[in-house]
Amino acid sequence: MSAEVYVVGAGIHPFGRNEDVDGYTMAERACRDALADAGLDWTAVGYAVGGSNDAGKPDNLVGRLGLTGVPFVNVRNGCATGGVALLTAANALRVGEADTALVVGFDKHERGAFSRSAASYGLADWYAETGLMMTTQYFAMKTRRYLHEHGISERSLAAVAARAFRNGARNPVAWRRTELSEEDIMAAAPVNAPLTKYMFCSPAAGAVALVLATGERAHDLCERPVRLAALSMRSRRFGSFEVFSPWLSPKPYHSPSIDAAAAAFARAGVRPSDVGVAQLQDTDSGSEIIHLAETGLCAHGEQEALLRKGATEVDGILPVNTDGGCLANGEPVGASGLRQVHEIVRQLQGRAPGAQVPGAPRVGFTHVYGAPGISACAVLTV
Amino acid sequence: MVAEALPEHGTVWTWTVQGYAPKPPFRMPDAEFRPYALGYVDLGDVLVESRLDVAPDRLRIGLPVRLTTIPAYRDEAGNDVHTFAFIAEMP
Numbered sequence: 021m022s023a024e025v026y027v028v029g030a031g032i033h034p035f036g037r038n039e040d041v042d043g044y045t046m047a048e049r050a051c052r053d054a055l056a057d058a059g060l061d062w063t064a065v066g067y068a069v070g071g072s073n074d075a076g077k078p079d080n081l082v083g084r085l086g087l088t089g090v091p092f093v094n095v096r097n098g099c100a101t102g103g104v105a106l107l108t109a110a111n112a113l114r115v116g117e118a119d120t121a122l123v124v125g126f127d128k129h130e131r132g133a134f135s136r137s138a139a140s141y142g143l144a145d146w147y148a149e150t151g152l153m154m155t156t157q158y159f160a161m162k163t164r165r166y167l168h169e170h171g172i173s174e175r176s177l178a179a180v181a182a183r184a185f186r187n188g189a190r191n192p193v194a195w196r197r198t199e200l201s202e203e204d205i206m207a208a209a210p211v212n213a214p215l216t217k218y219m220f221c222s223p224a225a226g227a228v229a230l231v232l233a234t235g236e237r238a239h240d241l242c243e244r245p246v247r248l249a250a251l252s253m254r255s256r257r258f259g260s261f262e263v264f265s266p267w268l269s270p271k272p273y274h275s276p277s278i279d280a281a282a283a284a285f286a287r288a289g290v291r292p293s294d295v296g297v298a299q300l301q302d303t304d305s306g307s308e309i310i311h312l313a314e315t316g317l318c319a320h321g322e323q324e325a326l327l328r329k330g331a332t333e334v335d336g337i338l339p340v341n342t343d344g345g346c347l348a349n350g351e352p353v354g355a356s357g358l359r360q361v362h363e364i365v366r367q368l369q370g371r372a373p374g375a376q377v378p379g380a381p382r383v384g385f386t387h388v389y390g391a392p393g394i395s396a397c398a399v400l401t402v
Numbered sequence: 403m404v405a406e407a408l409p410e411h412g413t414v415w416t417w418t419v420q421g422y423a424p425k426p427p428f429r430m431p432d433a434e435f436r437p438y439a440l441g442y443v444d445l446g447d448v449l450v451e452s453r454l455d456v457a458p459d460r461l462r463i464g465l466p467v468r469l470t471t472i473p474a475y476r477d478e479a480g481n482d483v484h485t486f487a488f489i490a491e492m493p
Contacts, residue, residue, distance in 0.1 A: 138427065148427040150474045150485040151420060152440060152451055160418035161441060168416075168463050212418040213458070268442060268449040 023119075025110045026238035026245035027365045027400070029058025029231030032373070035349040035359070036195040038128065038225035043075025046227035047126035048084045054122065054229035058241050065231075066118025068092040069109040071101035071125045072354035075225075078124060091117070099301065099390020100253060101125060102357020103398065106230070107251040113234050120241075121232040125359075127352035129223035141264045141392060155391065156220060156304075158263040160212035163306025165261075167214070170321035172309065174214045178202035179327045180305035181219050181347055187334060188348025191374030195224055196348045219305040224350025228358035230365070246365045246384075249399040250288035254279040256393025263391045277301075280395035281315035281387060288399035292316040296381025297367045298338065299360035301389040302345040312340070315387050315397065334375040342367060343374055353390075360386040361398060368402045409445050410469040411491070417441030417454060417461050429475035443467055443488050453487040466491040 031053025033046040047070070055062055062085045070078025070092065079092040091112075095105040102125040109121040138148040147153050167174065182202050188194040200218055208216040231241075238245040254276040256262055261272035285292060298317060302308035313320040317338060326332055332340040343349065343363040346356060364384035366372045384400040423435035439454040439461055454461065455472050467488035474485040 145427060146474075146485065148424075149429045150453065151424055151428050151438060152453070153428075154420065154424050157418050157420060157440060161416040164418065165416035165463070210419065210421045212421060214418075266451050268451075270444070270447060270449060272449065 023114050023116070023234040025113045025232055025234055025248045026242070027230050027248065027361070028233045028238050028242035028245050029054040029060065030362045030365050031055070031057055031229045032193050032359065032362050033227040034193040035224055035226035035352065035355070043072060043126045043128045043225070043227070044081060044084065046128075046225065047078070047081055047124050047229070050126065050227040050229040051081065051085055051122060051124050054231050058231035058233070060120060060231055060241060062086045063088050065090055065120050065122045067109060067112045067121040069095060069105045069121065069123050071095040071097070071105040072127050073098065073101060075126055075128045075354065078126070081124065098394060099353055100357065100388050100394045100396040101354045102228070102359070102361070103251070103386070103388045103396025104253055106248070106358065106361060106398065107253055107396065109232055110248050110251055113232055119234045119237045122229060123232060123358065124227065124229040125355040125357060126227035127354035128225035129352065131223070143264060143266065147264075147266060152266070153264055154212070155263050156212045156215070159220070159304040159307060160215045162261055162310065163304065164214055166306065166310050172321065172324045175202065175206070176309060176324045176327055177214060177219050177305040178205040180302070180308050181205045183333060184302065184341055184345050184347035187342055187375055188344025191343045191348070193373050194344045194348045195350045196344070215304050215306060221303055221346035221351045224352050226349070226352040226355045226359065228355050228362045230358060230361060244369045244402060246368050247401045249290070249401045250284040251396070251398050252280045252283035252287065253394070253396040254283065260393055262393040275314050276393050276395040277311055277314040277387060277389050280397040284397040284399050285316065288401070290383055290399060290401070294383045295338065295385045296379070297342060297364060297377045297384045298340050299345070299364055299386040300340055301387055302341055302347050303351065305347070307389070308341065308345070311387055311389065315385070317385070334377055339377045342372065342377060357386070357388040357396060360388065361400070364400050368400060408448065408450065412443040412445040412467060412488070414454065414461065414463055414465040414467055415442040415444040415449050416463060419458050431473050431475050453485060455487045455489045460490060
């Protein structure tokens, strides 16, 4: 019987451009805030895992936090970095490596859409040179096909973004904190039709840290620890529609999100309908709509009705991205997955930084998805 | 590995318009960026990603298209480098 692992402390450095602060400084602040939140000294931390894609090697943080000799694992797993860092730390605690762990994710990126070399994805130069290698194209094309097959209007894309900015406006640590109407969102510059500028998240900077503890230790440290009921991570299988694909199978409807979510729900022993607050990867509005169904939170094609009746609002039956998601927070890749977990932890503890879900939700869910076809999910409970 | 000839005719499976100039290594055919269409073309056994030389107001899922080539960029020696693309079956 392996130990139960809980989140007992949470810290966040506000997300945004954060021009004047480097990745390590943001990460250090998030770590210190999380440790203070848990009432734990860094010298007492028995295991550490950190993730960053572009802002440096996470284990360098020991130079700032203290040279205690703690084991410190670095994770670099694209958009799933946060999820995988959390999984790595929780598993170390489960097998008895330590009874407390610190998990940190941070990042800082250049402005504008992510640009990747063709070779880093095993592709020839022509693919990028002829203009086919942009992540935004992929999201737009997957979204267009999905809306077409499931009879969902393009206006739903604006509804998702409007809700994200509405939630972001209430969240003091979000980046974009100005509400926008659906009309403004639809009339904005078309980045990749049908997706406009405000339907995409932007690369950004930020940091998040969480303190984990096992069993009794967790209850000693924290009045309301949040249990990591299940964590999962999956890579793609044949037949999934992924970014940077010069060709696809004729029915590209599988996704690592489907596998990762199903595994997390099965292990946690809860149903998607039990979820009281959820975080879904919303790199763009279409992704959130697709992920709602891929994770099992609703049926394919049901999304537009849910959006229209306010089901995914903070006070709806299925609150989604209550902190504004990637759309309002931007996506510092290494920090983004842990931002989701931070928000769910605070919601389940009844102390959300922004809008609090009413009715004391008991089950939370997080989902990240990224290139080249990876997904990580978590089920959290109180 | 065996080369397999694909059909030259298919239908648009999904599409978008690239509305902003990609960063390098994208190479522009002209000094000034012009938005261009791209998509996946359903060729039966496979969906192939391709530039689409079709006016955006004509683009729709299911549009019949056929293979062609278009200028992609001009290389350092001044040669026009072409790439594959699909155009509408009906002009």
